[in-house]
Amino acid sequence: xxxxxxxxxxxxxxxxxxxxxxxxxxxxxxxxxxxxxxxxxxxxxxxxxxxxxxxxxxxxxxxxxxxxxxxxxxxxxxxxxxxxxxxxxxxxxxxxxxxxxxxxxxxxxxxxxxxxxxxxxxxxxxxxxxxxxxxxxxxxxxxxxxxxxxxxxxxxxxxxxxxxxxxxxxxxxxxxxxxxxxxxxxxxxxxxxxxxxxxxxxxxxxxxxxxxxxxxxxxxxxxxxx
Amino acid sequence: xxxxxxxxxxxxxxxxxxxxxxxxxxxxxxxxxxxxxxxxxxxxxxxxxxxxxxxxxxxxxxxxxxxxxxxxxxxxxxxxxxxxxxxxxxxxxxxxxxxxxxxxxxxxxxxxxxxxxxxxxxxxxxxxxxxxxxxxxxxxxxxxxxxxxxxxxxxxxxxxxxxxxxxxxxxxxxxxxxxxxxxxxxxxxxxxxxxxxxxxxxxxxxxxxxxxxxxxxxxxxxxxxxxxxxxxxxxxxxxxxxxxxxxxxxxxxxxxxxxxxxxxxxxxxxxxxxxxxxxxxxxxxxxxxxxxxxxxxxxxxxxxxxxxxxxxxxxxx
Numbered sequence: 283x284x285x286x287x288x289x290x291x292x293x294x295x296x297x298x299x300x301x302x303x304x305x306x307x308x309x310x311x312x313x314x315x316x317x318x319x320x321x322x323x324x325x326x327x328x329x330x331x332x333x334x335x336x337x338x339x340x341x342x343x344x345x346x347x348x349x350x351x352x353x354x355x356x357x358x359x360x361x362x363x364x365x366x367x368x369x370x371x372x373x374x375x376x377x378x379x380x381x382x383x384x385x386x387x388x389x390x391x392x393x394x395x396x397x398x399x400x401x402x403x404x405x406x407x408x409x410x411x412x413x414x415x416x417x418x419x420x421x422x423x424x425x426x427x428x429x430x431x432x433x434x435x436x437x438x439x440x441x442x443x444x445x446x447x448x449x450x451x452x453x454x455x456x457x458x459x460x461x462x463x464x465x466x467x468x469x470x471x472x473x474x475x476x477x478x479x480x481x482x483x484x485x486x487x488x489x490x491x492x493x494x495x496x497x498x499x500x501x502x503x504x505x506x507x508x
Numbered sequence: 509x510x511x512x513x514x515x516x517x518x519x520x521x522x523x524x525x526x527x528x529x530x531x532x533x534x535x536x537x538x539x540x541x542x543x544x545x546x547x548x549x550x551x552x553x554x555x556x557x558x559x560x561x562x563x564x565x566x567x568x569x570x571x572x573x574x575x576x577x578x579x580x581x582x583x584x585x586x587x588x589x590x591x592x593x594x595x596x597x598x599x600x601x602x603x604x605x606x607x608x609x610x611x612x613x614x615x616x617x618x619x620x621x622x623x624x625x626x627x628x629x630x631x632x633x634x635x636x637x638x639x640x641x642x643x644x645x646x647x648x649x650x651x652x653x654x655x656x657x658x659x660x661x662x663x664x665x666x667x668x669x670x671x672x673x674x675x676x677x678x679x680x681x682x683x684x685x686x687x688x689x690x691x692x693x694x695x696x697x698x699x700x701x702x703x704x705x706x707x708x709x710x711x712x713x714x715x716x717x718x719x720x721x722x723x724x725x726x727x728x729x730x731x732x733x734x735x736x737x738x739x740x741x742x743x744x745x746x747x748x749x750x751x752x753x754x755x756x757x758x759x760x761x762x763x764x765x766x767x768x769x770x771x772x773x774x775x776x777x778x779x780x781x782x783x784x785x786x787x788x789x790x791x792x793x794x795x796x797x798x799x800x801x802x803x804x805x806x807x808x809x810x811x812x813x814x815x816x817x818x819x820x821x822x823x824x825x
Contacts, residue, residue, distance in 0.1 A: 328726040330537025339539055342602065346542045353549035357578035360556045368581055372708030395711065397625035408622050413714060415559045415577065417746045435628040462746075479648075479711055504746065506576045508561035508712060 366504040367467075367495070369485055371411050374477045376467075376487065378495055385498075388491035389476045393483045398432055407432050409482040416461040416505040421496060425458035425468065426451045432482070455489065457496040461505055467495065537725075543602060544568070544722055547609035550737045551720040552578070555611065559743030562718040563709075565699060567591060568725060572699065574712070584709070587700035593693075594727040609722040610734020612660050617713050618652040648710040650703045659694040660733055662719070666706025694733040697721065 335343060368377045371392040378386035393411035400406070427450040434441045442448060455469015470476070470486040485507075487495065548564070555562040556578040564573040567589040574582040597603060616623070650666025701709065718740065723729050 327724050330725065331535060331540065333536045335534055335536060335539055339536065340534075343539050343542060346539075346546050350542065350546050350549055353546065353553050357549070357553050357556055360578040362577060362579060368576075368579075370582060370708075370712070372582075372710075372712035395621050395714075397622040399625035399627055401627055406625055410622070410714060413561050413712075413717070415743075415746045438628055506561075506579070506581065508574050508576050508581055 362504055362506065365499065366506065367499065369411070369505065369507045371413070371479070371507065374479060376485065376491070376495070378498060380498070386491065386494055388487055388495070390491075391470065391476050391481050391486040392479055393481050394479050398436065400431070400435055403431075405431075407482075411481070411483050411485060411507060412461075412463065412465060413507050416465075416507065418459050418499050418501055418503045418505065419462050420460040420501060421499075422458045422460070424451075424456065425454040425466075427453045429453075455487075455492055457492055459496065459499065461485075467505075468492070540597070540725060543605075544608045544725070547605040548720065548722045550605060551609050551611050551722075554737035554740040554742075555718050555720060557742040558718065558740050559745065560716075560718060561712075562720060563713075565589060565697065565719060565721040567722060572701065572709070584701055584705050587702075588698075589700070590696075590698040591724065591727075592696035592698075593730060593733070594695075594723065595730060597726055597728045603728045604731060606734055606736045607723070607728035607731055609720060610658075610729060611737065611740060612662070612719045612721065612734060613657040614713055614715055614717040614719065615655040615657050616715060617654045617710065619646075619649055621646070648707040650706040650710075652706075652710055654713060656719070658734055659692055660697065661693045661695070662697045663699070664706050664709055665698060665700045666703040667700070694730040 362379075363382065365378075365380050368379065369375070369390065369392065370377075374390050374392055376386075376388045376390045377384050378388075394409045396409050398407045398409070428445065429448045429450050431441045453471060454466065455471075458466045458468040460466055465483055465485075467485045467487060469489055469492045472486075473488050476486065476488055548566075552562075552564065552575065556575065559577060561574060561576045561581070564575060565586075566573060570586050570589065572584040572586055573580055574584075595607075651664070653661065653663045656662060721729075721734070
């Protein structure tokens, strides 16, 4: 008896091809991974060469030892001493050192790294805390902030023409220490935001830490920001 | 041509520890370690003299180290530091110091918010109060690439290296497709650190930042990949300003930070460059008094105005 088997339903071949493609892909992935891992193992750091040094190499070794000692001494001579501040913009921390001993660790806020453009005036501001070596140039009790143009632009307000409209007497807290170039260490009305990279470039501190720092540092105290 | 070598750095001891243990050092291995140590010290001295912060990628020591003026200000343990493009060190001949340790300068970091300036309208749309946390820029990425001025590709991965087939395959494909033009890059560095640390590193890195890297034992860098220490110009010490005699200041007029002309964010901040005129309320300062005045390649920082030579008297509200 002849019986005709029904043909495979449409779409089966496509599924089979897809399955084959997936299996092949997985196999390739597996092979690639094995290759990767074998490569890593094969190229690990070799053990130090145990061959004894020749006379010339021993001479080079002694010269290098002297050079290393000299370099270490030169680096050590550059290190700060006395009282200084270190500010970590990554973790938003400030440390006060006295005679190389840490006497205060404070949570601060540093620059957001954000940029603001003024499409009308064609100006651009980058709100970064500068990195490097600075000194305290001046100390101000009860500082009054004169709000710059960007402070109004950010608020969507028109930039005032008279000075009185720019004054913000409490915005900077009880004290400010000038780092130069318009950057300050100062207080904040927003202590809950301490620890965040949120400022326009200044370093903000909480009230208690600000007072401790203000009373400890003098004009000329170095500040190191990284 | 750079040899595409992939390395799992296995040396878990620092140069100092090895050298201290080998008081009577007498093998070529000891000499090789000392050469690397001296090459790194030469780099660090040049960077310390620049008076700018720097980051040392210590592959043999499995750590990252922030320094400033020779002071180690932070150390971050690194899980794995993978380097593609190394060459095997052959023979007893002394390799060039720049192939053992060298310096790189950061050009740009991935997704840097300063590359996409916001408009006042965008800020207004985001928050009514610019000081609240909602107005923050997006969280710093934990996995990011940085572009360098040298032919080196550097990537920070804020997740631990997984020992799975999938992770292996991902690493393989990343190795094959590392991003950027392969012909332009002699060296690929991938640094695995803890996630939080990676975000913190992202925040600290700004264009112009110096990085130093030391090669793992048994390997050397391609000669053209890194800068020699002599390429780094020494910086000037911050000037100590003598306070002016007179009555206590009543107010502080500041522009923080001051404006620069649009479109010059990448170039502003280099030595001697002046920004757009400062606003009326902020007089212009002696720029040479600060480290920013020192030669700083491609620092995208605005040059801010100078505070007055003596505190203002007529500003209290």
